[in-house]
């Protein structure tokens with residue numbers, strides 16, 4: 001298949017949509033980003049990449065980081081983790097407080113904010129401090145992306161903390177139900193730190209190969225997690241990766257994927273490749289509008305969906 005040509009066709013088709021979405025202005029530092037940007041990358045199992053658009057431009061990975069933190073939590077806690085955080089779709093917005101109250105402080109899944117904050121808390125307990133936790137998370141990301149030059153954008157982390165009322169509320173609510181071990185502010189700051197890591201679509205598509213290949217990096221042969229853990233993460237990406245638009249993403253794209261409010265999306269084609277797309281204009285559920293469409297065009301043109 002001529003992947004480069006397919007990417008070029010996709011770029012042409014989504015160009016008219018680029019101004020349609022709305023950037024994530026609830027994080028003030030992200031509000032000034034030009035929504036008319038687009039990038040897409042594919043990485044095959046031998047490491048070959050195909051790219052289109054601004055695929056070297058760094059952006060805030062935001063909730064895509066939840067895939068990496070959940071990977072670490074499953075690796076160290078395995079099934080013991082279930083009980084603290086579930087694996088059912090929430091059907092609610094990513095930052096909703098409502099369900100958490102009537103479900104006694106146990107988040108539905110690790111990809112809504114409450115779940116990801118809880119995962120970060122579990123990692124802090126495992127690694128003993130917020131500093132060592134952040135260090136382990138970023139080292140893990142550098143390893144799976146096979147790229148040393150990956151850093152946090154401190155201005156984004158600061159901006160998130162200054163306006164982090166909702167996330168602080170989610171953490172406080174979990175603490176009140178005795179489902180958070182560490183200090184609310186420590187946990188939320190560490191969560192914001194990993195959300196503020198910057199990557200581009202080339203790095204992100206490379207970083208997802210381990211999930212397309214049963215937990216093993218097909219290029220370096222490193223084993224990160226077991227095949228059954230990889231299966232579980234992919235299942236949660238498919239059912240919960242796009243919050244209250246997860247059904248829509250499965251319906252239109254048909255791949256396990258995860259979005260972030262920075263406008264990035266990652267997705268995997270099992271046993272074949274990993275993809276990443278970026279366009280900062282978001283739809284009503286906080287997922288990249290043109291990015292989602294680009295992935296839909298990809299699976300339609302190639303037939304490479306899991307269904």
Ligand code: GLN
Nearest residue numbers: 062063094113195260261
């Ligand atoms: N850091 C963002 C937040 O907590 C992540 C949300 C997202 O990407 N959906 O609101």
